[in-house]
Amino acid sequence: MNDSPDVNTKSALLAAAIQVFADKGFDSATVRDICGRAKANVAAVNYHYGSKDGLYAAVLAEIFPTGEERHAQITPDLSPEERLREFIRGLASDIFERGSDTIAQRWAIFLREMAKPSGNLDYIVQHHVQPRADELRCILSEILGPNAPDTTLAYCSANIWALMLDHLLIQPILDRLTPDRPAADNGLDLFVDHVFRFSLGGLKAMKG
Amino acid sequence: MNDSPDVNTKSALLAAAIQVFADKGFDSATVRDICGRAKANVAAVNYHYGSKDGLYAAVLAEIFPTGEERHAQITPDLSPEERLREFIRGLASDIFERGSDTIAQRWAIFLREMAKPSGNLDYIVQHHVQPRADELRCILSEILGPNAPDTTLAYCSANIWALMLDHLLIQPILDRLTPDRPAADNGLDLFVDHVFRFSLGGLKAMKG
DNA sequence: ATATGCTTGAAACATTCGTTTCAAGCATAT
DNA sequence: ATATGCTTGAAACGAATGTTTCAAGCATAT
The missing domain is CATH 1.10.357.10 (Tetracycline Repressor, domain 2)
Structure with a gap:
């Protein structure tokens, strides 16, 4: 498994997808736009994430991580x-x-x-x-x-x-x-x- | 100018458009869906409203009428x-x-x-x-x-x-x-x- | 009755979409 | 060096989109 080119396009795809989905919304976002920003081929989305929906799910998993249990931050001894x-x-x-x-x-x-x-x-x-x-x-x-x-x-x-x-x-x-x-x-x-x-x-x- | 068939399809188009735009949003709404609910031809949208955008503008003008100055409803002698x-x-x-x-x-x-x-x-x-x-x-x-x-x-x-x-x-x-x-x-x-x-x-x- | 102008209907238009195909490329393992 | 498996690239696919075309229909006015 090579790291730099493989993971790079996959993560570049994810980063570009976050941008485009946030900017245009899911329906208006196009995989060609995403791939263009990620400097990847149109087929890359389906190869790495299965489909546009799969990429969206990956975006959600990225920006809303499962382990986000930060609600212990507030010190409980306050009023x-x-x-x-x-x-x-x-x-x-x-x-x-x-x-x-x-x-x-x-x-x-x-x-x-x-x-x-x-x-x-x-x-x-x-x-x-x-x-x-x-x-x-x-x-x-x-x-x-x-x-x-x-x-x-x-x-x-x-x-x-x-x-x-x-x-x-x-x-x-x-x-x-x-x-x-x-x-x-x-x-x-x-x-x-x-x-x-x-x-x-x-x-x-x-x-x- | 005939009234019943002409105005009917035009207003039926508008009514259907309100439904579909509210339900699906502008991007996801399709003129075929709208025309289908209005029992009109696909070309009807462009004929009566010029384009999908024109229909959307007509929808906004319909549900957000210009003369909506209702803020005189509240009686001013109240506290x-x-x-x-x-x-x-x-x-x-x-x-x-x-x-x-x-x-x-x-x-x-x-x-x-x-x-x-x-x-x-x-x-x-x-x-x-x-x-x-x-x-x-x-x-x-x-x-x-x-x-x-x-x-x-x-x-x-x-x-x-x-x-x-x-x-x-x-x-x-x-x-x-x-x-x-x-x-x-x-x-x-x-x-x-x-x-x-x-x-x-x-x-x-x-x-x- | 005939002609005119507006409206409809079916079909096709060009474009764009997500997705698929398949050959070429490349790294790694043998 | 050769073979294997993963990744990329260009092209094309089928479906769906907004829009256009044009002939047929129909009401009204002359």
Whole structure:
């Protein structure tokens, strides 16, 4: 098994696929475009990944790795409010981090998958959303107290997700409504502070 | 000019296009599928609407009519809090109303357009989002008081939109996370109450 | 009744898609 | 050196796409 040429085209194919799928979406992405960027032959996709669907599955496996159980990051000795803040900060920096393109592309693909679910959404939810949702639910449960009904807990959990995700979703709308708004990725701390305060206010309103 | 057959196929084409575009998205929708549902010939699309893009533009013009200036519905003599509640209720019933399929399909197309903006997103935002956003901003300005910075106002406005829209966006995710959650369209009042309380709590937290 | 203009229908158009084929290339093992 | 197995490249495949063509149909106006 030769390493450099073989693995190179295969991984180049994967990297190009991440770009194109994030940019165009699955339907609009073409294998010829992907192979072109990877400087590979058109047949390479089917050879290395079986099909376009197989390549997409490989992309999802790459950007949503199975072992992504990072929800032990938050130190448990903090107050639930501070843990909520850490949760929000972690999610926000993950979404708006400009360091790696892969992260932005991950959320772009995630967004596309939400707007037009394919059979792979289950996989993404299971490995990418579920752990964080459980963690958030745990935090909210402590903040809201043991007497909070499940309905409230579910709604509030969805709400806080919404505050983060929508900022990703409605970005193109905000660009059209208020082009001069403060960029979320520049003043990330500002954004985190706001979401934290707003969320906490909302939660307390549900409590009392 | 004959009315019944001519206009019938043209409007049948439009109705079928709304269905297919909402269901499959623009790229995945095919003119043959649309014409099939409209019981029309394949050439009918290009004859009546010039092209597939022209048909899509006609669909947008149909479900996002220009004269949609409905933001005078809310009675101005209410308190800003009550107007916020009315705003949330109006938006919620608009999103989750089960009466007309067209409304649900409108939001489906809107969602697709947000996830993968085409050149028509400007049009939608201008005629569908802008008036409501202005109205919400006006309400929030009263609630937050005159001293609230524009940043806070913009953030809070986006937040409340988020609470509503995300419930539309993450529906397929919620189906996978908590399949037994209360359906928002059944207990719509419940949902409205929650969002209103949560929002008001968040707003007050931004004030103090 | 005849002619005109708009609409439809069947067929084919050219293009693009994902996929397949197969020979050539190349590294490694014998 | 020879053979084997994996990988690449060019070409073509069949299917599906949006679009066009053109003759036939049909209503209305003269």
